[in-house]
Amino acid sequence: MKPLPPNADLIVIGGGVIGQSVAWHYARAGYGRVLLLERGMPAAQASSQAAALLTRLRESAELMAFTRRTDAAIDELEAELGEPLDRRRSGQLHVAASETAADRLQQLASLAARTGEPWEWLGASAAQRLAPWLAADAIRQALLLPAESWIDPYRLAMAYGRAARGHGARLQPGVEVTALQVERERVVGVETTRGAVAAGCVVDASGVWAGLLAGPYGGSLPFAAVRSQYWITASATPKFPLTMPVVLLPDLGLYARPELGALLFGVRESRSAVFDARTLPHDIEGFDTGDGWPALAGIAPALARLSPTLIEVGIRHHVSGLSTYTPDGRYVLGALPGLDGLLVASGCCGSGVAASGGIGQALAELAAGRTPFVDLAAFAPARFGSIDRFSPDWLSRCGAARAGKRGG
Ligand SMILES: Cc1cc2nc3c(=O)[nH]c(=O)nc-3n(C[C@H](O)[C@H](O)[C@H](O)COP(=O)(O)OP(=O)(O)OC[C@H]3O[C@@H](n4cnc5c(N)ncnc54)[C@H](O)[C@@H]3O)c2cc1C
Incomplete structure (x- = not known):
């Protein structure tokens, strides 16, 4: 490995x-020299496990600015790299079996209308034609959002990286940041397993581990590591067409999309498992505490009514991973109080892939001393005041946020 440079304008952890x-x-805007340090292989942790939904429709203008930026970023990456990234513009089909869920669909339709996103109501048989694994007689109402899409999250992450290299950024795998260099309450560089590097600014994008290097300064970062899981069915059947939209069933807290002729589907847990980030291994790919299946068993009777097919085909894979959740569903973006020179980009509430373009742009602008294209006040790391992010009470508040999540 080439020695690390002695300094960089921006270090990304x-x-x-x-x-x-x-x-x-940061690199494409020409803000300066970027060094990204990754202790393992790039995109091998949460980012390679995501279910791939790029849900654009969001309940706040800021979140929607992030997801729309991701959509635009994918177009720009394809142009820069000269290759398609295979985003599937399959749409999202929201299906309600109960009156409560039908109300939720009404709210979504109004949100789509207000924000200029395309939407249309579908009859039960039209919805069932798009997703033949659903039982038509269980469909009370169906809303199609045709502009929604999904993408292989690993490919997207690596595309950002390759394009960054094209603009002169250095992305260095296999180097761990072991400490921050702090002088008079300002981060001036990092210590790594390959020596020290001075930096004008450091962005901590270390996922569930974010803030740990900041010691006491990071102790009140308002998020926790929460389990997310999905399953992939055993058989490929024509009932799971490759072109089908992403399906969301708010009655069951379930989302689904096609996966090589089978169906990938995730289920929200009524009580989410939450973890103290200080106790996690460095490799959380396939992180599984072995107790995730009850979430699926709990909805099986209701699922059997909505989709007998899904029960009949059986399950081949179970994927369990960790995301970062905050109690208010807003990300954690910006400076830590009392410590200059360090910006945090984490707390993505299970939508870091969908928001990656917007978060990347806003944090690059902030790191360069510019005004971010989205007002980040609502995402301030200090917005909950002085909390203990590792206390049982805080962990359970973050777990409850995951359990109550309604969108994709
Ligand atoms: C099962 C599951 C399904 C999901 N589905 C979706 C979805 O459909 N849509 C969506 O948008 N999001 C989804 N998510 C969430 C999404 O995966 C995350 O929000 C996103 O990947 C977070 O990216 P990240 O870069 O912050 O974290 P990571 O991908 O975890 O990257 C952090 C990196 O930091 C490195 N690191 C940590 N400490 C150090 C250090 N000291 N020095 C050097 N490197 C370090 C780690 O090795 C890691 O590679 C899902 C998550 C899970 C678990």
Whole structure:
């Protein structure tokens, strides 16, 4: 490995989809020299496990600005790299079986209308034609959002990285940041397993581990590591067409999309498992505490009514991973109180892939001393005041946020 440079304008800690997006946005804008340090292989942690939904429709203008930026970033990456990234513009089909869920669909339709996103109501048989694994007689109402899409998250993360290199950024796998260099309450560089590097600014994009290097300064970062899981069915059947939209069933807290002729589907847990980030291994790919299946068993009777097919085909894979959740569903973006020179980009609430373009642009702008294209006040790391992010009470508040999540 080439020695690390003695200094950089920006050091990014973490080579997931967020870190690589920050690096690309900073380098392509010509803000300065970027060094991204990843202790393992790039995009091998949360980013390679995501279910791939790029849900654009969001309940706040800021979140929607992030997801729309990701959509635009994918177009720009394809143009820069000269290759398609295979985003599937399959749409999202929201299906309600109950009156409560039908109300939720009404709210979504109004949100889509207000924000200029295309939407249309579908009859039960039209919805069932798009997703033949659903039982038509269980469909009370169906809303199609045709502009929604999904993408292989690993490919997207690596595309940000390759494009960043094209603009002169250095992305270095296999180097761990072991400490921050702090002088008079300002981060001036990092210590690594390959020596020290001075930096004008450091962005901590280390996912569930974000803030740990900041010691006491990071102790009140308002998020926790929460389990997310999905399953992939055993058989490929024509009932799971490759072209089908992403399906969301709010009655069951379930989302689904096609996966090589089978169906990938995720289920929200009524009580999410939450973890103290200080106790996690460095490799959380396939992180599984072995107790995730009850979430699926709990909805099986209701699922059997909505989709007998899904029950009949059986399950081949179970994927369990960790995301970062905050109690208010807003990300954690910006400076830590009392410590200059360090910006955090984490707390993505299970939508870091969908928001990666917007977060990357906003953090690159902030790191360069510019005004971010989205007002980041709502995402301030200090917005909950002085909390103990590792206390049982805080962990359970973050777990409850995951359990109550309604969108994709
Ligand atoms: C099962 C599951 C399904 C999901 N589905 C979706 C979805 O459909 N849509 C969506 O948008 N999001 C989804 N998510 C969430 C999404 O995966 C995350 O929000 C996103 O990947 C976060 O990216 P990241 O770069 O912050 O974290 P990561 O990808 O975890 O990257 C952080 C990196 O930092 C590195 N690192 C940590 N500490 C150091 C250090 N000291 N020095 C150097 N490197 C370090 C790690 O090795 C890691 O590679 C899902 C998550 C899970 C678990």
